Amino acid sequence: MADTRRALDSAFDRLTDGRPEHGDPGWAYWINEAQAHAQAGYCYVKLEDWTRAREHLRAALRLQDDEYSREGALRNALLATTYVRQDQPELDKALALGDQAVQTLTGQVTSARCVKHVRNLVGVLGPYRRTPAVRRFCNDTKDLIAT
Structure with a gap:
């Protein structure tokens, strides 16, 4: 994990150093601070x-432009998962973020990748299905995650 953290710190240094003499590779046209935070967040999700x-x-959501609704849904689903998976789950926060992701995915955008992360969220909520709010969320997602 230390290697990953060093690599991410180096990437953020490079992103924010503002020295044009380095030049950006052509493939990096889509990288901005919000995307960098989202990628780092995903790395840390994978590392648990x-x-x-x-x-x-959170930084990615705060920095993203309004037109990035698909990315917002993805980030909300991933962020929700972190609240469930931590040592002391915060179900209310997880469900609020999950609801935002589901609302975006049912009303604005279609994304198999985002739906997969909502499906994963439903899976990690499994042990808490007796909680009425969790049961409601899982029922609300049935049609979405069945696709």
Whole structure:
């Protein structure tokens, strides 16, 4: 995990150093600060470092443009998962973020990748299905995640 953190820190340094003499590779046209935070957040989700994942995913949501609704749904679903998976789950926060993702995916955009992450969220909520709010969320997602 230390290697990943060093690599991410280096990437953020490069993104924000503002020195044009470095030049950006052509493939990096889509990278901005919001995307960098989203990618870092996803890395930390994969490493199960919920605190760092949350920090980066929150930053990505705060920095993203309004037109990025698909990315917002993805980030909300991932962020929701961090609240469920942490040692002391915060179901209310997870469900609020999950609801935002589902609302975006049922009303504005279609994305198989985002739906997959909502499906994963429903899966990690499994142990809490006896909680009425979790049961409601899982029922609300049935049609979406069945596709």
